[in-house]
Amino acid sequence: MPELQRLRADHAPALLAFERENRAFFAASVPDRGDDYFAHFEARHAALLAEQAAGVCHFHVLVDTDSNGEGEIMGRFNLVDVADGSAELGFRIAEKATHCGLATATVLQLCTLAATEYGLTTLRAAATLDNTASRAVLTRTGFVPTGEELLLNDHPGLGYVRSTTGEVRGSAEL
Incomplete structure (x- = not known):
């Protein structure tokens, strides 16, 4: 069963x-992250860990560990731009892990962590219209459209918001 883990240095490989695979x-x-992302991955990973240590972001990976103890990352679930009890949610899940409820279950788990571990009361998100x-x-998972129309790298999108203090409208378990 995949486990949500806070991003660590040893997750880098x-x-x-x-x-790369996805x-x-x-x-x-x-x-797309661009070629520069992959060329300078180690430095980027170290910078993310520094942001996390400073408390301005909370990065997570969904890890599926096999019988040998080797972990394969199935998704990323991040809370960025943490300020004043609010953060922006971003996530991506591996192609082979789609359509099985993992993204929904993990976002719900992260919403709980946002409230209980990180003291956040409001989460924002955005998605392109074609996503x-x-x-x-x-x-x-309880996010509602804000009515705000956005451009996400020249693609039309919508903004969403969710309180972490109210009752969760979605439900799923990992």
């Missing part, structure tokens, strides 16, 4: 493999 899949619905899977996950 599996995280890079996850990003690059084309992600690029179909979210902006129906992410928009469905957001809706199932």
